[in-house]
Structures are given as C-alpha cells and as structure tokens.
C-alpha cells in the first residue's frame with residue numbers, strides 16, 4: 001500500500017477547504033492558532049513514517065489526551081473503573097452537563113469532559129501529578145522523550161474553565177470525585193495542553209494498532225482484550241456526538257480534540273493522525289474528518 005501517495009492525494013484534494021470551519025475560541029489561547037494549517041501522518045508497525053504538510057508541527061492535543069489518560073487509568077484500575085464512568089455514547093456535546101444529574105454523577109463515557117475529569121481524579125489519586133503521568137506515558141508510547149504541556153494554553157483554559165468546574169463540583173456532590181476540585185482542574189487543563197505533532201501521535205497509538213504491545217520497545221501496555229475494549233470506545237465515543245456519523249463516513253476507531261487533531265487506528269497496520277485547527281460544529285476538525293474519510297475511501301481499508 002502506497003500510503004505516501006495516498007496522503008499526497010488527500011492533501012491536494014483538500015487544499016480548497018483547509019481553513020474552513022472555526023478554531024476553538026472558548027479557550028482564548030487557541031483562538032490565536034492560524035486556521036490554514038494541515039498535516040497528516042501514517043506510521044506503520046515497522047516504524048515507517050509517511051507524512052504531508054504540517055505533520056511535524058506540534059499542536060495542542062486537547063481531548064486526544066483523554067485516550068492516553070484513560071489507557072493509563074484502565075491499566076491501573078482494570079474493570080473497577082467502569083463503576084465510576086460509563087461506556088455509552090452521550091449523543092450530547094463534549095462539555096454538556098445535562099446527563100450528569102439524571103445519571104447520578106456518573107459520566108456517560110471517558111471521552112467527554114465529565115468522564116475525563118473522573119479519569120484525571122483517578123490518576124491524581126495514584127500518581128504525584130496526573131498530568132506528568134500522562135505526558136510520561138505519551139513519551140514512552142511515542143518514543144519521544146520531550147512530551148510536555150504548554151503552560152500558557154493550560155492557564156488560559158484554567159482561567160475560563162467554569163463549565164468544567166461546574167461538572168467537577170457536581171460529580172463531587174455525588175461522591176464521584178475524590179481529590180480537590182481545583183487540583184483536578186489544574187491537572188486536567190495541563191493534560192489537555194500537551195503539545196505533539198501528527199507524526200508523534202500516529203506513533204503513540206502504535207500499541208493500539210499492535211494489540212496492546214508498544215511496537216517501539218515491545219512493552220505490553222494493555223492485554224489484547226483491553227485493547228479491543230478501548231478501540232471500541234474510540235469508535236463509539238471518540239468524536240463526541242458526531243461519533244455515529246464519523247463511524248459511518250470513516251470506519252476507523254478515532255479520538256479527536258478541539259485543537260484540531262484526530263488520531264485513528266487501522267488495527268494490525270498503522271496509526272494515523274491528521275491535524276487542521278478549523279473545526280466543524282461538533283468540535284471535530286473539518287478538514288481532518290474529510291481527510292480520514294478520504295483515507296479509508298482511497299485505500300479501501302477500514303475496520304469493516
């Protein structure tokens with residue numbers, strides 16, 4: 001399969017629409033990111049990298065971090081995790097509060113903000129700093145020693161995090177948040193502000209592509225069954241309330257973030273990451289979603 005030629009074909013086809021949509025502006029620092037950027041990378045299991053455009057530029061991974069925080073929490077807690085967070089698509093925006101009251105402070109899934117706050121709380125109970133646990137984990141799985149967060153972006157989000165704070169307090173009232181709300185929010189915002197490139201992230205999902213084994217150092221991250229479960233969650237919940245449409249159009253497990261990144265896996269073959277900061281209404285990258293749709297159409301490869 002000539003992935004390089006496929007990426008170039010996608011990049012050319014998308015040139016007229018790159019920049020269409022809106023960059024996330026509710027996090028003030030993200031509003032300054034120029035929208036007309038586009039990068040895409042494919043990393044095969046033998047380590048071969050294919051890339052186009054801005055694939056080496058580091059961007060704010062935002063909710064893509066939820067995938068790695070969850071992996072770490074699942075690795076430590078096992079199935080007892082599911083007593084505190086569900087695994088159903090929410091059908092609601094990623095920052096919605098509406099289901100929390102009816103469902104007694106148990107978020108629908110770990111990929112919406114409420115769910116990720118619970119995951120951060122779990123990590124905060126197990127590690128000295130939840131954000132460092134996740135960035136170190138990302139370093140290991142991406143084989144890149146210097147994964148860190150952007151302090152300005154973290155602070156910018158923290159200062160405007162009333163909505164996430166509301167969720168966290170609400171869950172605490174139900175006993176589903178054990179650490180101090182302020183500490184969980186600090187760690188959550190820092191984790192969202194981690195910066196990585198498409199190449200880094202396409203490499204970082206190698207363990208999901210490879211049935212739970214990190215292909216870059218042969219360490220077992222998750223067993224095959226847990227890998228299957230996380231991949232299923234990506235497919236059903238990874239792109240917020242657009243997950244059904246995304247599965248329909250793309251047919252790959254994926255996780256997106258409001259920084260405009262989307263990471264996807266083709267099990268047994270490759271990790272894929274696309275980044276373009278302008279978003280569609282659901283908070284997924286507009287050009288990024290189209291790029292992944294083209295990827296499965298042009299290659300004829302998906303999980304189906």
Ligand code: GLN
Nearest residue numbers: 062063094113192257258
């Ligand atoms: N940091 C963002 C928030 O909490 C993450 C959301 C996202 O990427 N969907 O709102």
